[in-house]
Amino acid sequence: MYEQNIELLREESLRLLEVEIDLLQRMKDADGVVVDEHSHEHQTFTQASIQKDLQMLRGEADKLQRLEMVLAVVGTMKAGKSTTINAIVGTEVLPNRNRPMTALPTLIRHTPGQIEPVLRLENIGPINSVVAELHELLRDPAGQQLPYELIDDKDMQSLLRLIDENQRFDNCYQGPEAIFWFLRSLNDLVRVALELGVDFPFDSYDEIHEIPAIEVEFSHLAAMPEGLGRLTLLDTPGPNEAGQQHLRKMLGEQLKNASAVLAVLDFTQLKSDADQHVRQELERIADVAQGRMFALVNKFDEKDRNSDDEAQTKRLVADSLMEGRLQHSQVFPVSSKFGDLANRARRELALNGCLPTIVGEQNAWVEDFGKAAFGMLWTSMVTNPEAVKTAANALWNASLFAAPLDQIIRKAHAGAATLAVASAAAKLADIAARLNNFLSVRDAALGKGVEELSEQINSLRNDIDRITGLEAKTRKDAERALQAIDGKMNKVFSEIRAAISAQIQEGFKAGKETEEQQPQERKRESLTGLLSMLTGAGSQRRLERRRTTYGYEFNEDTPVIKLSNREKAQEITQGIENGVREIITLNERRLVAETELILRDFHVLFEQGISTQASEIISQLNQRLNRSGFFIAIKLPPMPALSMRPSSGEVLGEVIENKQRSVRRRRRAGGLWGGICSFFETDDWGWETYSSREEYFEIDVNKVKASIEKSVADVFAGLASATVETIAKPLEASVDNFFDELRLTVESIRSDLNQSIRDKQSDQGQQQRLGELLAGFKRHVPGIQKDSDALKRDIPSAGVEVAA
Template sequence: MQEQSIDLLRDEARRLLSLELGLLHHVQEGEGVLSDDRGDEHQTFSKANVTQEIGYLEGELAKIRELKMVLAVVGTMKAGKSTTINAIVGHEVLPNRNRPMTALPTLIEHTPGQVEPVLELKNCKPINDLIVQLGKVISSDRGDAALQNLERTDDMLDLLKLIDQRGSFKALYEGSENIFWFLKSLNDLVRLAAFLGVDFPFGSYSSIDDYPVIRIEFSHLGHAAGQGKLALLDTPGPNEAGQQHLRKMLKEQLKKASAVLAVMDFTQLKSDADEQVRKELDEIADIAEGRLFALVNKFDQRDRNGDSADQTRTFVAESLMNRRLDAADVYPVSSRWGYLASRAQQEIANHGKLPEAKRGQNAWVEDFGQLVLGMEWEDALQDTELVQRGASHLWKKSNFAEPLEKVIFKAHRQAAVMALSSAASKLVDTATRLARFLEVRDTALAKSAEELQEQIGSLRADIAMIDRLEQDSEESSQNALAEIKCEMSMTFTELAEAIKHEVGEGFKAGKRQEQQQAVARMQEQHAPTMAGLLKGAFSTWLGGEGARRARNGFDFEFDEKSPVINFDQKSEAEALLKKIEDGVHSIISDGEVELVKRMGEILKDFRITFAVDIEAEANKLIAGLNERLNRSGFSIDVKIPDTTPLTLRYTAGEVLRDSVDSKNRNVTRSRRSKGAWGTICSWFGTSDWGWEEYTVKQGYYAVDINKVRKAIDVSIEHLFKDLEASAADTIAQPLKEGLHTFFDQLKGSIESIRSDLQQSIRDQERSQDEQIALAGLLSSYKHRVVPIKRDSEELLRDVSLAGVPA
């Protein structure tokens, strides 16, 4: 039913786009209908901008035909991005090398029926021109000297040979091996150009239409009905050569992408590289929040003591991504297992068996065999049923089925809805403005020049009124933002006091535990070893040192006022910090809920004020304008930003990670003296006589509560600064932009009407016959645009109801 509905909506969108394009072409060609803007005029439709409008609609029509959805794939260092893409595709379309491989962003398009991959690079001339340029540099003395220091891998030597022989890249490559050669050579070409100081022509590849495209059928999608075309966008990583030239362009592509898949390395999540990973992910989350999914690769390398899948999801969502990602959108997987299983299943489905692995070809078969079938894998490959079961089991163990279903399949089905929504919105926008333009021009023909000048004067007064309303709204918005800033400051003062109390309570609990441990050590060390009357008598008589130790209770001086708490076990020290962390996190979480709630109330009050004082006046102004011009009104609504993205990204575990210090202390212990005297004293169980002292080093773990306080204070200070920056990004800037858009659209619409009336005055300078002919054209176009506008609005509603397929 979903597929039939999408097909009907797509047919309707095509029909309406064709009709609207046809009408615009007629308007463009109609004698006297369009003219050039003069001076400060901005007509709704002019000879210049109608060509742009036609281009926009033709672009929407092209997207409707293809219904393409792009999923950008980004990866942290050595996360296995290429392997992950191969697993999604079910075929090795990208080579795996130990160094960065994606010199240019590369599209991988799902193309049903395309069994073997093909790569197309339509715009290969800039690269071939670069090869000629590099050849000249290399043949020079400077280039020849520079090459002496070049790392000469086999791939680089192949590229140098190509340049020396004046070879060039082709526009089309077929088969995995040829594609691998092209991608590796392209990557080395970027590196060689940088090495020789020659600019790579990145500017020629600034559009997604210029990227290399690999077309192949994704094995798990096959011929599944999705109506939309799905493409993966393989993006350069942070260490790719030349990526700084692509940074701005890539950010734009990530913004436009339907979704973003961030590939991470399970084995590196908590390593020393964690800070670099966090920085990379923060940049990605800034761009793709709400459309971001995380694939935690190499989960197959988890040992018995490693985090479980649920623990990994929580860690990534809350610690690495600072709760900017839902744990349900984090998928621990093994891309290598997923790729091997998928490839094996595909080979069996297509050929009934796996191919032979020999002479360096089909190396994946050996990897699969050793992993799934064991030491005798070569013989076991002949048992197709066994191989099929093994591939199915490996696919299940890879955990790839869940993200494939919830991210990839859904994206494929969603492609049609997104493209249709974009087309329907553009149809409504163009039809509405065209209807208004034709209405104004047609109505104005029946008015005198004096009446039109009076209307133009009124419109200028309207624009002046809007300027005053804009000033009032800016003052009101500044007051709201000042109130929000004050609220944040008060909240953080309260948080700081509550956290100070929480840390103090944790310190007291730690000191109590420290004292209890010291008492237990003393009792264990000096426990009596012999009972009896003589032992009791001699213990009492020979007291002294033992009594001193009993009073002290420790092997080292205990100072309850010292900020340092000492523990015998690291786990005990970490448990104290964990308790403090949990308390601080709870305080901040509660504060966050209250802060966001209060900000929402402030913005709600501003929205009410805006509606009563500003929007109502604007609507009154528009109503008067409509009445004057005898035409339909239009509605514009300011967008007040959502406060949900405004969160306090506190990660206590990171703040207190280094608060436990491992130390050693000298501990004095006692043992029986050697010889007869020690033996005799042992008979009587003496506490002091017959003993000798010795010193040993004993490990302990210290928590400096002042260091903890300082770490938390610094973190809270950074937290407040981050919140201020976040408030600027998520509230102040969107509010400013929303108000600007409101008034810009309002003034722009009125300014367009004024410009259209100016043209109408010039229309009256035409001859009577010309005016009659123009009136006929305008009336004809008006009648044609009405059903287009009506049907476009209905299409937009229907697409909205269709929503995203489940």
């Protein structure tokens, strides 16, 4: 129903645009109606300004016709985001790898007729500068060298050759293999740059037109009418991918402006330990993409008889993970793997009539398709085109992709239409109001004497002076109000910062076991397990362990934790980060709620004060001119949420130290005696001691605390400047815009009256013809104004404000 309604509004917008464009064009061409602007005057319409209005309205009509739909795709780690995008497109355009693959956001644009995908990145210069810098760094024998694991990575070899030979990336790549190579190399380049301390130029890619774009025909859209609009996917970096923090602002803006947002989740990990981190990221996205978000629960093909079914999965995601931010109908369990394989098979049949031959790694997907579609009989069945066609259709149905794809594209279409209609309606209503003022003043003025018109002009000049005086007073009021806001904000910041610090410190006091004590404690627990179960002590112990904020029990007397492998050290630090992030998230909600309350109270009082005084001037103006109510509303921008959530890597920095220690070990002695003792398995004879160097990893809890405290301090230091950026500057801009608009409107009426005096200098016949033209144009305005205002009222909320 929503989609049907917005389509009707789109058609109405196009009709009104056609009517208004026709009226403006006829006014522009009519002799004497719209003239060139005179010095020191600002007529409502001039030959130059009306041409700009016509161009703007035609642009709005073009946007409504094209409907550029952007579907932003976000995904948790290893959820299968690339496979999902390939399934939506209907062909493989993004490579699949087990590690993060989206260092930069990438656009994938539906381009009818473009069968082979083409990637373009016009802004390739900053990336090639990194290649040149790495080349100089690595060729210096005394310089920093790459670690062995990167040199040994077979996927990295072609990039390392490119750097070694000081080659450059191209700005265009055609075909899947070339595109895969470029995207893989780009992500590996980020890894190499970060490893060697070279800054990757993320700032050069913080605008949507600066990022890579792939153009290809989406097979599912090939048969759809072009009037539906043009669909573009935005592949975004995940929360743990390198560079994501540098692009957070741009991604936030894109998520706000996206027609719809698609979150890809991993069915097999919905109840994992990472659940809290996933929830926080999804909550952040859902808050930005209000009402336009869908969740695809991928890997549903891995469901077994003990797993949640489709209805249970929908409830888990909508009610638990998303805490009611999504409806059950917005959650879709799917298999992107099945969808992707089915699409690739159907595409090969359509292009070549059969599946390609597997040659080594080339076309290895055919084996995946065969096993998924035919099981053990796959080798004999994949050569049968009819069997492949039937199996591909069955696999597509089993992927459960058809329903969400249809709903999401329709929602994206409706979202794009809503934004386009809202933009057009705002501009239609604005021009209709200006038309009403312009034609009413010019038409009525023809029947007035020059002396009366001069009196009105002088009165309007006085109105402008009063507006200037009110503006000066408003600025002083705004300064006082901002001082009051600043005091209240600082009080809230101090209270919340103290609460965060206290809660973070409490997390380190959750347990008393050191890393060395934990294995012995587990042995004791196993020996007393039966008694613990009988008394309930074990249950309580496990409950307390689950309550540990950071997932590890720290001992205040042993601040340095020593571990034998980096993975365990990273697990501990990740647990701390997740715990700190949860504490910050909970307090962030309080911060946002309290700051919004302060700003809402200020907004109401400030707007009421300024509107009351401004409306007195407008009311007197309207009474003098004997016109219908002339209304301008102040529009202070909404207060953006002040985000306290630091991005990944900003909380702890590098707090794991790699060290070596000398350890004494025992081994069997050599020779005959050692062999005899080994044969009889003696515990004391035939052993010798030796020393060796052993690598270990050290986490200094005090350094961790200091790093967290610095991170929190930096956040709150930034809030002071954020207050200036998000409150003071927008308020100042709003006051400027309000008074500029008010002054310009009054000045336009004054200039129109000046033109009316010049009209009266022409002969009677010319004045009569001008009067007939003005009256004829004026007859169309009430209908346009009424329909434009109704269109504005009927637009469903799209979660954005659209200015005229």
